[in-house]
Amino acid sequence: MHFAVAAAVMAIGDAGLMSSPLVHGSGSDNPASGTGSKDNRLSQAGVLIGSSRGGIGTVEREIERLCRGSSRVSPYTMPSSTVGMAASAVAATLGIKGHCLGISNACTSGANALGEAFRLIKSGRLRIAVAGGSEAPLCRLCIEGYGSTGALSQRAPSSGEDPGVPRPFDAARDGFILGEGASVLVLEDLEGALGRKTKIYAEIAGYGNTSDAFHMTRPDPEGEAQAMRMAMDEAGIRPDDVDYLNTHGTATEIGDIAEARAIKAVFGRRTSAIAASAIKSMTGHMLAASGALEAAFTALTLRDGVIPPTINLEEPDPACEINLVMEKRETDIRTALTNSFGFGGANAVLVLKKYAA
Numbered sequence: 336m337h338f339a340v341a342a343a344v345m346a347i348g349d350a351g352l353m354s355s356p357l358v359h360g361s362g363s364d365n366p367a368s369g370t371g372s373k374d375n376r377l378s379q380a381g382v383l384i385g386s387s388r389g390g391i392g393t394v395e396r397e398i399e400r401l402c403r404g405s406s407r408v409s410p411y412t413m414p415s416s417t418v419g420m421a422a423s424a425v426a427a428t429l430g431i432k433g434h435c436l437g438i439s440n441a442c443t444s445g446a447n448a449l450g451e452a453f454r455l456i457k458s459g460r461l462r463i464a465v466a467g468g469s470e471a472p473l474c475r476l477c478i479e480g481y482g483s484t485g486a487l488s489q490r491a492p493s494s495g496e497d498p499g500v501p502r503p504f505d506a507a508r509d510g511f512i513l514g515e516g517a518s519v520l521v522l523e524d525l526e527g528a529l530g531r532k533t534k535i536y537a538e539i540a541g542y543g544n545t546s547d548a549f550h551m552t553r554p555d556p557e558g559e560a561q562a563m564r565m566a567m568d569e570a571g572i573r574p575d576d577v578d579y580l581n582t583h584g585t586a587t588e589i590g591d592i593a594e595a596r597a598i599k600a601v602f603g604r605r606t607s608a609i610a611a612s613a614i615k616s617m618t619g620h621m622l623a624a625s626g627a628l629e630a631a632f633t634a635l636t637l638r639d640g641v642i643p644p645t646i647n648l649e650e651p652d653p654a655c656e657i658n659l660v661m662e663k664r665e666t667d668i669r670t671a672l673t674n675s676f677g678f679g680g681a682n683a684v685l686v687l688k689k690y691a692a
Contacts, residue, residue, distance in 0.1 A: 338517035338624070339384050339421035339469035340428050346465060347429060350521035351533045352377050376527070380463035381434035382426045383452045384519070385444025387623040387677070390416035392474040421469045425519075434461060439623075441677030442583075443544075444468055445518065446626030450542035450683055452522045462527050467519035467627035478513060484552060486510050486587055501620070503584035503613035504591050504659055506650040511585045514619030518628035537634035538688045540670075541570030547680025554590055554676055559597035562682035563672060567601075570686035572670060574602045577609055579642060581633045581673035582657070584613030585620055594674065595655035610664065611657045612636075613645040626675035630685055633673045637689040640667050 347353045352374040393416045397408040414420055419437025426435045434455060438444045445468020452464035481487045488499060488510040502508040528535055543565030547558030567573070583594055599606050614629050621628060636642055642664040651659060668689065675683045 336390070336415065336421050336424040336469075338471060338515070339467070339519065340424050342467060342469065342517040342519035343382075343425040343429060343465050346467075346519045346521050347377065349534075350523070351531060352463070352521065374531075376463060378430055379433045380431050380465060381436075381452065381455060381461045382422045382429075382431050383434070383436045383438060383448040383464060383466040384422040384425060385438040385440065385446070385448040385468040385623040385627065386418050386421055386470055387439060387441050387444055388470060388472045388477060389418035389439065390420065390471075391477060392471055395474045395476045425465060429465065431465065434464075440681045440683075441679050442620070442622050443626055443675040443677040443681040443683035444623035445628070446630060446673070446675035446683035446685060447544060449520060449522070449539065449627060449630055450544060450685060453539045453542050453685075456522055456524050462524050464522045465519060466522055467517060468621075468623040468625070469517035469519075470622040470624040471515050472513060472622055473515050481513060486552075488512055488586070500647050501586050501616045502647045503582070503586040503616050503645060504595070504652055504655045504657070505586070505648050506652045508586040508588065508591065508652070510587055511615065511620040514621040515624070516621050516628070517624050518631050520627065520631060535690045537637045538690050539685060540688045541566040541568070541572070541686035543567075543569070543682070543684040545682045547682065549680050552678055554593040555680060556593045556596040556600060558680055559594060559674070559676055559682050560600040562684040563597065563601045563674070566672065566684040566686045570688070572686065574605055576670050577602070577672055578668045579633070579636060579671040580609050580611040580657070581629050581636070581671060582611050582613050583674040583676045584615050584645070586615065590676070591652065592654050594676065595657050598657055606656060607658050609658055610642050610660050610666070611645075612643050612660055614643060616646045616648065617643070626673075626683060629673050629675070630687070633671050633685075633687050637668050637671060637687055641665050642668065
């Protein structure tokens with residue numbers, strides 16, 4: 336909840352929807368009554384925040400209290416551990432009274448939040464949406480839980496090497512490194528954004544959301560490929576139009592291979608010509624927040640013409656035949672895909688285009 340609110344306040348400030356810092360009014364139970372000067376249109380905006388684990392740290396803390404002999408848990412345990420409470424907290428803080436939705440769809444949740452916000456705006460149901468992902472999973476339960484599935488890196492410290500280095504698509508990868516944080520974006524219809532003369536980073540042009548319908552933890556390349564095709568179909572583009580791929584790239588052995596095969600199935604011989612990045616090599620896996628964060632990075636790639644590198648890639652896995660950028664590259668990018676995949680066979684893909692005024 337704290338991550339989501341902090342990121343949302345930064346986002347609306349950056350979007351020009353708040354002219355002064357939001358400060359909670361003294362003696363008020365409603366943060367929206369603070370001294371920040373907000374655009375009137377914000378009250379009818381929407382909030383969509385994705386989270387996979389919600390307040391799992393709160394649950395762990397209260398269970399520990401009971402195990403230590405406490406006779407009761409905090410009355411905030413249930414509301415503050417609810418996945419949707421991050422969206423509600425953002426809405427309360429910003430005084431947003433429109434569409435409010437918490438999305439929990441494993442690691443695709445943040446990308447789903449952006450995609451669903453895009454659809455709501457495209458359909459005319461919203462003019463402005465505050466959307467993204469937030470995650471705070473750095474607790475023993477998450478580390479033990481993901482570790483027991485074999486998804487976390489087990490690499491031990493060695494001389495000259497830091498432990499816990501994410502290695503997407505590397506031949507020596509052995510799992511992801513857990514991270515946490517939030518990324519929140521402001522989505523708006525073009526007419527409104529131009530009318531406010533606000534900065535525009537990129538255009539969301541397409542969204543694909545599919546299910547593998549296959550396995551709880553093992554991904555299916557066909558389901559991932561279908562999500563990419565669906566997003567491109569909505570955007571009205573072909574594989575030849577794509578300049579850049581922001582991969583899901585978790586550094587799990589089967590996950591990276593599945594994604595590489597899905598990319599090859601969609602792009603065929605063009606796969607080797609499309610620049611690709613694995614952002615989690617630098618951030619770790621922030622679960623639901625990663626999809627939203629990687630969408631933000633993709634928007635910046637389009638705006639600035641700078642492709643972020645995939646670091647820690649010492650020996651690319653020959654089974655993952657994609658064109659990974661290993662050093663920062665400056666080049667003009669017009670159309671990009673950003674992939675997010677998750678447990679349960681959840682797949683979410685966004686197509687972003689460079690905005691040309």
